[in-house]
Amino acid sequence: MLIGIAAAAVLTAAFCLLRLAAVRREVRSFAAQLGRYNRHETASKLSVGLSDRATEALAVEINRHTELIAEANAERRRTEDELRQAVANMSHDLRTPLTSISGYIQLLESRELSAEERRAALEVVKKRTNRLQALLADFFELSVIESVDYALKPERVALHKLIPEILMGFYDSLNEKGLNPTFELTEEAVDIYADESAVRRVVENLMQNAIRHAEGELIVTLSRTERHAAFTLSNAAPGLKGTNPELLFNRFYMADRSRSGSGSGLGLSIARGLMLKMGGSLAAKLQGDNLVMRCEWERI
Amino acid sequence: MNEYVLRTRGLTKRYKNQLALDSVDLAIRQGAIYGFIGQNGAGKSTLMKLVTGLAFQTSGTIELFGETGEKELIRSRKRMGVAIETPALYPSMTARENLEAHRLQRGIPGKDCIARTLELVGLEGTGRKTARNFSLGMKQRLALGVALLGDPEFLILDEPTNGLDPMGVVEMRELLQKLNRERGITILISSHILSELDLVATYYGIIHRGKLLEQMTAKELREKCRHYLHIKVDEPQRAAAVFERELATSEYEVMADGVIRLYAHLENPARVSRALVESGLEVEQFMPTGEDLESYFTARIGGGKHV
Amino acid sequence: MSNLIRSEWYKLTRNRSFWLILAALFLSAVVYCFMTYLDDPSDGGALDATSGLDMLRSAMGGNTYIIKIGLCVLAGFFVSSEYSTGTMKRAVSSGYSRSRIIVAKMLVFIGGSVLVALVFPVLCLAIGSLLFGGGSLPDVSAAEYVIRCLGLTVTLSAGFAAIVALIAVIFNDSGKTIGIGIIFFFFIDGVFVMIGNHLPFVLKIYEYSLLNEINHYADTAMASRDAVLSAVIPVATAIVFVALGVYAFRRKEIK
Secondary structure, eight states: OHHHHHHHHHHHHHHHHHHHHHHHHHHHHHHHHHHHHHTTSOOOOOOOOSOOHHHHHHHHHHHHHHHHHHHHHHHHHHHHHHHHHHHHHHHHHHHHHHHHHHHHHHHHHHSOOOHHHHHHHHHHHHHHHHHHHHHHHHHHHHHHHHSTTOOOOOEEEEHHHHHHHHHHTTHHHHHHHTOOOEEEEOOSOOEEEEOHHHHHHHHHHHHHHHHHHOOSOEEEEEEEOSSEEEEEEEEEOGGGTTSOGGGGGSTTOOSSTTOOSSSOSOHHHHHHHHHHHTTOEEEEEEETTEEEEEEEEEBO | OOSEEEEEEEEEEEETTEEEEEEEOOEEETTOEEEEEOOTTSSHHHHHHHHHTSSOOSEEEEEETTBOSHHHHHHHGGGEEEEOSSOOOOTTSBHHHHHHHHHHHHTOOOSHHHHHHHHHTTOTTOTTOBGGGSOHHHHHHHHHHHHHTTOOSEEEEESTTTTOOHHHHHHHHHHHHHHHHHHOOEEEEEESOHHHHTTTOSEEEEEETTEEEEEEEHHHHHHHHHOEEEEEESOHHHHHHHHHHHSOOOOEEEOTTSOEEEOSOTTOHHHHHHHHHHTTOOEEEEEEEOOOHHHHHHHHHTTOOOO | OHHHHHHHHHHHHTOHHHHHHHHHHHHHHHHHHHHHHHSOGGGTOSOOOOSHHHHHHHHHHHHHHIIIIIHHHHHIIIIIHHHHTSHHHHHHTTTSOHHHHHHHHHHHHHHHHHHHHHHHHHHHHHHHHHHHOOOOOSSSOHHHHHHHHHHHHHHHHHHHHHHHHHHHHHOSOHHHHHHHHHHHHHHHHHHHHHHHHHOHHHHHHHHHSHHHHHHHTTOSSOOHHHHHHHHHHHHHHHHHHHHHHHHHHHTOOOO
């Protein structure tokens, strides 16, 4: 009996010692692997060599940590690329109007022009200058909106009153474009907590964009669900078929690359920036040939 | 870290009386997608087998992640993910079990990676279906999943698009590009169809009958294919002489209909045309022209009809 | 190494033929015991076991075939099939040395084989003891006999498994492995005896080899020296054949 117990004790002790040695070896192996990783000799993650839950869990967490670092590096690379691209795009956007301005100035300097021609040339220069100004203003606004310190002044906003009022302001330009939109605006109270001028800006930008690009049908709706208020614009946009509508919010994306139109192309980026700042959302979807822009706020 | 992930020097493999690889010097840079092009039996798989340690070279050396020693090579292979030839799967296991067996073998900690990998290759919904009952496309994707398990730094894929439908080929391409871009994985991918790797590979190696004919960047390849001067003159032979003597080049082909393709002096076609006219040749057609990748490849391995 | 063993074990427990063989053995043990139980020896029945130990002894006799044939089948589907499915490529290119890969595979195969070899005798002993009672044997105590039988089953099946595993490592195809393995065991005894008739020392080798030992491993009367030899020689054989497997596998090109 005694011998049995003694033997069992010895066996248990031996097992524990062996186990301890195995765990120590595993930990040493982790250290060696991490060392190689930290010395940039390898980019591979930890692998385990022992069937042990605790050390395996440790390895999982270490690998997650490594992954986070790798992700952060990738993110940094991405933002650097984006910034570089942004600067390149911006200079491209500024170059075209500037080239045209300097061309007209040369024209004005060099030739004997009639008063009529002179006025026309100056008119062009003025228009281009205005465009440059608008572009720069939008760039600036966007950078302000996207900066961390930018704060809105939220208050109670009655969308059911505010939105019809904003839409009224587009009466003329809608007529001019020959658009005959359908309005489906709820009459029930839709109250949200937001910055009124930001809401105004978002709706205006979306309307401007729709008026600029819409062909034929345009449906404007304001609706409420149990928890959300939604403002949507839907218009036919056959030209966008097969593209990712989310690209529209990219600040350097324009369906026509030349940016020859009057807009800076930043209206949608600004609208989205403002919506996010207000805690709402702005999404674009293609439903058949229709482009649907949808703003959502939480109701109060 | 090492600039080259894989380098071979004078790599030769002889099977009995057949030379499968003939002194191949291959170099794959960190972060590259290396498109390895050759017909079936050209030696693509043989090279991959030597690199992965499945077969042994007759002579030459292999350097993986800067290591050449036998032991170090074996250890370096832990950093690779491999899918060679037919999808290597356990037929009576499900997708999940196949990955689990591999996870245990590689000592990859945590089971989360299995679900993530299944999702990555689009097999998350296969449930209890065993690999035996997979379509070839699904098998290919599972084999890719196995290769990707444990986030390798270097991926070796032998004809991974075999058996995939055209949509699948596009998806595979996009996946590989994403892995390369986001995780910086270096990829060696073989195919017998050059155009399949077009837009994916950043480097190309063309192998034919065991010889590495050419190694170049995608840009160089595009330059090479896109440009030659399409020239038709009344006496092609004399034109050939003019090229050799006046322009000191032999980089041209004479086509069956007497049209000459000149691959040199592309930057200065005026000089070419002047040389031709000054030699009293009647130039009927003269235009810079492109060639698609596939015909370039065919031309390269077709024994080179360069005069 | 432990990773490789874990992985191989995982694969073994998901290997269909492994479970099929275990299930078949389980079934045949049950059927065999009940047939013996229902068959009345005094009525001219051929099955004359009257105790658990009797059952064990007759099970041990049948088990020699199970070891030889069953293991060939298992080796074909667990080892050789890795070549044909291409999964061996996965293992070899995974950054482990070839020796470790094949040692892990052979060890797990040997472990699985031992299990397969134990199922039939253990079940027959257990079910037989339930049906007839334990019983006793003339030359040896019950406990000693049971331990010796099962112990030798373990060592001998391990030895045979190593031999089969080597065949499986050499051939690339499950069918070939199974066929050649079975033919090998079918003729090898005869070959040894035939050569032994001319060269006595070959006969001597045969007598001490596990090929001969398996014919006597269920004897009730066994000198302790023989028992020890029957335990040691198969283990030594297993080690030698694993080493041969390593040697063969290290220079094998995986197609």
